[in-house]
Amino acid sequence: DAKTTQPPSMDCAEGRAANLPCNHSTISGNEYVYWYRQIHSQGPQYIIHGLKNNETNEMASLIITEDRKSSTLILPHATLRDTAVYYCIVRVAPQGNTPLVFGKGTRLSVIA
Amino acid sequence: SQTIHQWPATLVQPVGSPLSLECTVEGTSNPNLYWYRQAAGRGLQLLFYSVGIGQISSEVPQNLSASRPQDRQFILSSKKLLLSDSGFYLCAWGDTGSGANVLTFGAGSRLTVL
Numbered sequence: 284d285a286k287t288t289q290p291p292s293m294d295c296a297e298g299r300a301a302n303l304p305c306n307h308s309t310i311s312g313n314e315y316v317y318w319y320r321q322i323h324s325q326g327p328q329y330i331i332h333g334l335k336n337n338e339t340n341e342m343a344s345l346i347i348t349e350d351r352k353s354s355t356l357i358l359p360h361a362t363l364r365d366t367a368v369y370y371c372i373v374r375v376a377p378q379g380n381t382p383l384v385f386g387k388g389t390r391l392s393v394i395a
Numbered sequence: 396s397q398t399i400h401q402w403p404a405t406l407v408q409p410v411g412s413p414l415s416l417e418c419t420v421e422g423t424s425n426p427n428l429y430w431y432r433q434a435a436g437r438g439l440q441l442l443f444y445s446v447g448i449g450q451i452s453s454e455v456p457q458n459l460s461a462s463r464p465q466d467r468q469f470i471l472s473s474k475k476l477l478l479s480d481s482g483f484y485l486c487a488w489g490d491t492g493s494g495a496n497v498l499t500f501g502a503g504s505r506l507t508v509l
Contacts, residue, residue, distance in 0.1 A: 319498075326485045326500025327439065382429055382454075383498055385439040 287371045292390040295365075301358040303389050305371030308352040314375055316347060317383070318356045320367040327370065327385070330356065361393045397422035401486050401501035408508055414459075414473040416504045418486030421467065427489035428469040429498065430461055434482040445469060446491075481508045 288306040295301040307316065317332040331338055331345045333354075338345040344357040358365055370388040375381050398421045408414060420426055430442040441454045443461035451461050458477060462470045469486055487500045 321439075324483070324503075324505075326487070326503050327498070329497045329499070332497075382427075382441050382444045384441060385431075387438050 287373055287386055289369075289371050289386065289389045291387065292392070294392050294394055295358075295361045297363060297393050297395050298360055301361040301365065301391060301393070303356040303358075303369050303371075303391065304353065305356070306353045307371070307373045310351050310373050314373045316345065316354050317372045317374060318343070318345065319370045319372065319383075319385075320365075321370070321388070322364075322367040330369075361391075363393050363395060365391065366393045367391060397488075397490070397499065399486065399488055399499055399501040401484075401504050403504060404502065405505045406507070408476050408506065410478055410508055411475045414471070414476050414480070414506070416471040416484055416486075416506075418469040418471075418501060419467055420488045423467070423488070423490060425466060425491065427491055427496075428463060429487040429489070430469065430471050431485045431487065431500075432482045433485065434479075437482075439485070443471070476506075476508045478508050481506055 315332050315334050318330040319327040320330055321327040330342050331340055333345045333347055335347055335351055347354045368388040368390050370385050372383055401418050427446050429444045431439045432442055433439050443451055443453055445451050445463045448463055448466055459473050484504045485500050487498045489496050489498050
């Protein structure tokens with residue numbers, strides 16, 4: 284699986300949009316971008332994933348650049364409960380047995 | 396709906412004692428199952444994963460082992476714990492039948508080895 288690069292930490296004011304970047308310049312054509320987050324002392328939680336089109340669900344939006352070498356996770360209205368470590372993971376097609384390999388992620392602090 | 400259970404939630408064990416952590420999944424069949432560990436202040440480390448009964452892949456050589464005696468049961472064991480085995484152990488399952496194969500994690504088991 285391709286490697287990803289994320290900033291170690293970010294701050295965001297409560298109520299504002301949180302934009303979390305991820306670089307994956309070596310991504311190959313059959314690799315998807317997944318985002319998970321881990322709130323302190325809990326297991327990771329799936330947020331969203333995509334291949335090349337932008338995706339949106341009830342939690343977040345995922346914007347993937349046209350060349351697919353980077354992406355941005357957007358939390359439109361961050362709340363204090365969104366404080367967590369956010370992981371960007373690139374892996375081969377969703378179906379199959381490839382396990383998720385977590386990097387260091389970005390520690391997002393939402394500030395009141 | 397699918398649920399994943401891990402137990403015990405917390406345990407304190409002396410060095411050299413055995414370990415058994417159990418994980419069960421309900422509401423699905425033939426899931427992929429995973430064990431991860433997170434040491435204090437560290438990232439998530441994949442330990443084992445299983446694609447079926449009796450099929451275990453080990454990612455990191457160590458004094459831990461895993462077994463899958465039933466389709467929806469995954470057990471993490473050790474014969475003799477080391478201090479370095481302390482950490483937060485997370486079980487996860489992946490739904491191979493859906494298009495996303497999203498991993499769903501349990502609540503975790505926090506192990507302290509003294």
